[in-house]
Amino acid sequence: MKHIFTFFTVFFFFIDISTKRFFEHRLSINETIIVIPEWLQWTLIHNTGMSFGLGAGHTTFIIILQVLVIVLVIYFKWTFKPTSFIEKLSFSLIIAGGLGNLYDRFLLGYVIDFISFRWWPAIFNFADIEIRLGMILLMVSIIKRHLNKTSTTIKVD
DSSP: TTHHHHHHHHHHHHHHHHHHHHHHOOOOTEEEEEEEEEEEEEEEEEEOOSSGGGTTTTTHHHHHHHHHHHHHHHHHHHOOOOOOOOHHHHHHHHHHHHHHHHHHHHHHSSEEEEETTTTSSSSSSSHHHHHHHHHHHHHHHHHHHHHHHHHOOOOOO
């Protein structure tokens, strides 16, 4: 279990990069394929911004910001010292997703997005899912750690 963090980080990075390349070669820009009518579709876009296209056109700034955030997450992982499988998985997801989008932005100048839910206002990719899922798992883990720590320090006489 010692190298599980590295394995999952590489695995999730590969999933993100390979799905982006798959759709980049199968779809034209703004082309849509309906997967589940009225619910899920694949729509290829090149996102020069961050979430919801914020900061579009400021690639250098976004790259610097992404590098800083990834370094901070790695530092937090190092100081947090994840012990459970879920904690290690959450850091792997966050870092792999960050690296996946950084890789695209650095190499291409934009991020490849292709997942579109009819009811959601943005188009995204697996890196975005990895980052958000990792953050949710990490928050739950931190809360659980805090609750366990608090419950073990309460004395009952």
